[in-house]
Amino acid sequence: MFDDILHIFYPRSYTLGNGKEVKEKFNPFPYLLILFIAIVIGLSVFTRVNLTALIKRGNNFFDIVRAMIPPNWDYWPTMEKAMLDTINMSLLGSVFGCAVALPVSFYLSSNFKLNKIYLVSHRLALSMLRTLPILVLAFFFRTVLGIGAMAGTLAISVFSYTICVKMMYEYIETLDMGAYEALESTGASRLKCILGAVWPQVKGFFLSTFLYCFETNVKSAAILGFVGAGGIGLNISGQLTLRRYGNLGLVLISMTVTIMVLEAVTRYARRKLVTG
Amino acid sequence: MNTSLLEQQYKRYPKAWPQFVIGFVAIVAVIIIWNVTVSFGGFTERGWGMLALAFQGLVRPSWAVISDLGPTGLLMMLAETFAIGFLGTVFGTIIAIPLAFISSRNIAPRWVNIITLGFITIIRAFPSLMYGIMFVKTVGTGAFAGVLTMTIGSVGMLSKMMVESVEDIDPGIIESLDAAGCTGFQKVRYGIMPQLSSSIISNVLYRLDINVKNASVLGLVSAGGIGAQLIFAIQSRRWDDIGAMVWGLVILVLAIEYASTKIRNSLAAKS
């Protein structure tokens, strides 16, 4: 029994009937598991993970949740505009971001053999921009532009731009360039070749990417209000601080319904676009 | 030449006007929505000048922040951000795996699925910062509240993704284990896990990317990480400090993205 446990850590060897000795393959998994657990414990100490506090005071969390039920329906007129703004900001941001991204993504695809240095540097700048959370962008724009939906819309635009460009150029690079070559042979300029031969193949994917951006942006737009960049986030943080949990409950219900409806609609539309 | 068919086919040519109508309606809609939602009050306090300063901060990041090894220094803040994202992913995965199993049609009865799937949808609908505030109210300020926030966010996304892969598994293997008289645990261990492990690992690594990135804003609600210092710096317009922190964040996130993409690609190549 004890021996069996030990053998988890080093390979057994067997002596076969014919006197041959066979060694099991060394399995690093137990060592990696111990290392992993050590890291988790170390980081837990570092971040002061405190399970007793969670168990003892976990009730507070559920007290908040319980206080949200029933939601306060009278709050709707107050939050209606903010809820609409959240959807609008995300729609506008996705429209602007993707509209700018579309021509740029052709420029950043390696199939058209454009300037290599420009291509690499622009892509690098984009992936750096992508590492910044949307909230940091929003906070920055709020500082520059002042409080309001403008800052949030701009942040969503920049964010959508970085996502859309990346998805688009990766897609364009997988395309068959035969049709492009065929148009080139008729004496069409590069721009006309792209419009005539590549754009029809990209159109569906672009619209589907736009819908994806729109859908995910609604969720991001909901937190932008935390830094005063417009939308429902202001209501969430405000009502939470004021402990008006019934109001918060209504906000959360409308968010859930909105997101579920949007997900269903965009899933349907994207399936249509990809197959049709 | 086939004149009648030619004429007939000519008439079938699609009209050009619908695309203009759709385009026109879309543009008008965007303009209306813009006016309803956004009021552009112009740049505050010489906004363009601030953009230039921000750029300057990126070019000349503050060495004081970078070289500071104390708790407000860049290194410790990044380490805390990483720790929050990492632990949130680990704990989230531990909760998400069983949750995904009981939410899958082919494992648990339908009425159980509906309850757990509804629970997952509700979790996912709420912005993570809201959980941040709620956990700060529960366990106090600091990184632990951040870990809990990241955990709950990961549970929402990971369990949704895992349900899809669990429902895709090949039922034949479970059947054959059934025939061999295996217990429920053995079925999961030998029939299901081998089929799932690579897709689970790939989803978890993807989530790690997102979590580390999102952990950087938890500071906004006092839930730890680099966010608090970053927000203070932006508020008081210490552009050099912002530059240093943004660079640190970019390098951290890119490094994790690079590593996780590498691992995911090698997993995909293996399977």
Add this chain to the structure above:
Amino acid sequence: MIKFENVGKTYSNGVKAMDNVSLTIEQGEFVAIIGLSGAGKSTLIRTINKMIDISSGKLTVNGIDVSGLQGASLRRFRRKIGMVFQSFNLISRISVIKNVLSARVADLSLFRVLFGLYSRQDRILALESLDKVGILEKAYIRADQLSGGQQQRVALARTLAQTPEIILADEPVAALDPVMADVVMEDFKRINRDMKITVIINIHHVDLALQYADRIIGIRAGQIVYDGPTASITPNALKEIYGRSLTDDDVMKEKIDV
């Protein structure tokens, strides 16, 4: 008239695809270029509309020096030369008629290309081109839903919509089955005869070349080893071109006795 004078082409990796090629092709000829794969057939055809640039010698088409062309002048020059590809190179996801019309974009304003606004004459020309290759009834079907042979005929119609003087075809039937290959070759033949368009075809299958072309040019390792009317080609000449006896791979339908 297409005139090669001591033309050579060496690729940047050192491969010599054309070596001192001289030949003259008159307007209205039907020429088949045969040879092993890698012999330089494709390179030869693609130098004519400068999809590939030559490295030495002189190439003139209707008196125009091709290697001196670039930018707008090259594009204007290409409008009179149609090209058909082995893999059809159609735009998938859009209808047959839109594919044929895409041959007209070179002459249209950018605004019209952007919104796909083709003139009445262009639309009639496209439909007539489809009629000439016998697939007018397929005009509004998505191009990627047609069979390979039909797709190649759409590609041929697209080339006709360009109103070319010369059609270059790079292995146009290699991806087709023998029956469809015959149909497509028949189309080429008819277009050449009725519209006096020069047709230059790269073709691997000797039997089809002999059946349809008026003139055979045999290439081996970048050099012309045979150039003459189809009627006077001999088994020895074929052996010289292929460097060996013909195998089953070199014919599409049947063994030939020449």
